[in-house]
Amino acid sequence: MPMHSRRNFMKLMGLGSLVSLTPSLLNGAGNTTPHIVIIGGGFSGATCAKYLKMWGGSSINVTVIESNATYVSPILSNLVLNGQKTTADLSFTYGASSSKYGITMLHHTVSAIDTTNKSLTLSNSQTLSYDKLVLAAGIDFEPVNAYDYNSVPHAWQSGAQINLLKSHIDAMADGDTFVMSIPPSPYRCPPGPYERACVVADYLKNTKGYRNCKVIVLDANPKIIVEEATFSAAFTKHGVDYRAGCDITAVNDAQKSVSYTQGGASQTQTAKVLNIIPKQKAAPIVFSAGLVSGSWAPVNPLSYESTLMNDVYIIGDSQGTGQPKAGHIGNSEAKICADAILRNLNNVALYAAPKTNSACYSPTSKTEASWLSAVYRYDSATQSMVLAHKESGPSSTQNYKQMFLWSENLFADTFA
Ligand SMILES: Cc1cc2nc3c(=O)[nH]c(=O)nc-3n(C[C@H](O)[C@H](O)[C@H](O)COP(=O)(O)OP(=O)(O)OC[C@H]3O[C@@H](n4cnc5c(N)ncnc54)[C@H](O)[C@@H]3O)c2cc1C
Numbered sequence: 001m002p003m004h005s006r007r008n009f010m011k012l013m014g015l016g017s018l019v020s021l022t023p024s025l026l027n028g029a030g031n032t033t034p035h036i037v038i039i040g041g042g043f044s045g046a047t048c049a050k051y052l053k054m055w056g057g058s059s060i061n062v063t064v065i066e067s068n069a070t071y072v073s074p075i076l077s078n079l080v081l082n083g084q085k086t087t088a089d090l091s092f093t094y095g096a097s098s099s100k101y102g103i104t105m106l107h108h109t110v111s112a113i114d115t116t117n118k119s120l121t122l123s124n125s126q127t128l129s130y131d132k133l134v135l136a137a138g139i140d141f142e143p144v145n146a147y148d149y150n151s152v153p154h155a156w157q158s159g160a161q162i163n164l165l166k167s168h169i170d171a172m173a174d175g176d177t178f179v180m181s182i183p184p185s186p187y188r189c190p191p192g193p194y195e196r197a198c199v200v201a202d203y204l205k206n207t208k209g210y211r212n213c214k215v216i217v218l219d220a221n222p223k224i225i226v227e228e229a230t231f232s233a234a235f236t237k238h239g240v241d242y243r244a245g246c247d248i249t250a251v252n253d254a255q256k257s258v259s260y261t262q263g264g265a266s267q268t269q270t271a272k273v274l275n276i277i278p279k280q281k282a283a284p285i286v287f288s289a290g291l292v293s294g295s296w297a298p299v300n301p302l303s304y305e306s307t308l309m310n311d312v313y314i315i316g317d318s319q320g321t322g323q324p325k326a327g328h329i330g331n332s333e334a335k336i337c338a339d340a341i342l343r344n345l346n347n348v349a350l351y352a353a354p355k356t357n358s359a360c361y362s363p364t365s366k367t368e369a370s371w372l373s374a375v376y377r378y379d380s381a382t383q384s385m386v387l388a389h390k391e392s393g394p395s396s397t398q399n400y401k402q403m404f405l406w407s408e409n410l411f412a413d414t415f416a
Pocket of ligand 1: 039040041042043044045065066067068071073074075076077078108109110111136137138139155156157188189192283285315316317318325326327328329330358359360361362
């Protein structure tokens with residue numbers, strides 16, 4: 001990972017001192033300061049903006065366009081369900097982006113991108129031009145049919161949805177059934193749904209004291225896709241009814257029921273609380289800009305520049321490199337992208353051997369958590385990111401404590 005400081009970046013480019021990094025140097029063709037616009041201020045977008053300004057200084061202008069003035073982290077959000085965290089604890093604003101790094105923050109939604117004229121239209125009809133555009137806009141859902149997310153929350157984007165799911169769980173009585181589904185991979189945060197099943201089952205039994213509630217998991221995948229031994233053991237401990245290979249065919253919000261096929265047989269399951277996590281794809285703005293092939297955006301992993309459009313970069317959950325869709329690795333991709341943009345503006349070759357790192361901590365109860373980490377490296381033969389190393393740690397109280405140290409670091413590196 002090219003985690004060099006701005007001074008190292010200067011050395012790398014053969015420029016003598018920080019003072020010499022002027023707009024004219026970076027923008028060799030003319031006198032104007034390059035304008036880099038980032039859509040989305042989540043883990044990938046906020047990191048990219050921060051590192052662009054840390055490394056590029058006053059030689060570039062960086063604008064982040066983010067719909068919301070407050071970002072609520074999906075990371076740790078399952079702990080809102082069992083009352084160990086609140087959404088306020090997981091909320092971040094963009095004060096540091098503006099005051100510390102000189103990033104221009106605009107709180108609007110981008111409604112259209114004109115890649116030919118390199119301009120954007122915002123929801124208030126304002127238009128904005130860019131030299132380089134970074135899309136860090138997260139995910140969108142593909143539900144099997146239309147239904148009301150207020151009756152059947154996904155809670156896979158944080159904030160209102162996670163508080164809603166908590167209120168549904170807190171309205172359960174002893175003997176009620178909680179049913180959740182896991183979409184086919186790839187989806188945001190591979191261990192996240194398995195951790196949610198554990199957290200909810202533990203909460204109902206050990207905090208609420210309900211001995212007769214059922215927690216049923218309908219997994220579209222043929223088996224638990226990550227940390228299989230850890231989650232299998234936790235499911236047994238918490239009495240979770242785990243069903244693999246379930247293809248959701250219909251969701252009925254009025255009946256609170258879900259229909260699915262498993263091994264060729266059709267079944268319908270009713271629930272007091274239904275938590276369907278739909279199949280996922282790149283964010284709407286990535287689709288409407290024509291930057292998607294299949295469900296995700298193809299990019300060059302050396303830079304995250306779209307393979308379909310020059311000067312447009314896609315990082316975080318929307319990108320289609322095959323790396324996991326997670327905040328920690330989104331932060332990693334953001335730094336590679338920031339470095340690549342600055343190199344490109346200065347006619348310096350791209351760093352040829354980037355590495356990224358993914359890390360997820362999974363609470364399995366209100367006192368224990370497991371972890372999973374993977375390193376990816378660029379493989380020049382296939383021009384893709386490949387798994388270089390993977391490790392995991394079991395559920396323990398020690399790992400539960402480590403989880404907060406890890407998340408504080410990630411939150412600070414992104415938003416402070
Ligand atoms: C329960 C759960 C647990 C998780 N645990 C972990 C974990 O342990 N480790 C880990 O690494 N990851 C974890 N994740 C995954 C992580 O939260 C996501 O992968 C990460 O948030 C993706 O970052 P992003 O920047 O791509 O997208 P997001 O965080 O979704 O940010 C996208 C932003 O773009 C904005 N936006 C979108 N479209 C527009 C537009 N048109 N105009 C303006 N703004 C726009 C949105 O408002 C949003 O703020 C977890 C997720 C969940 C749900």
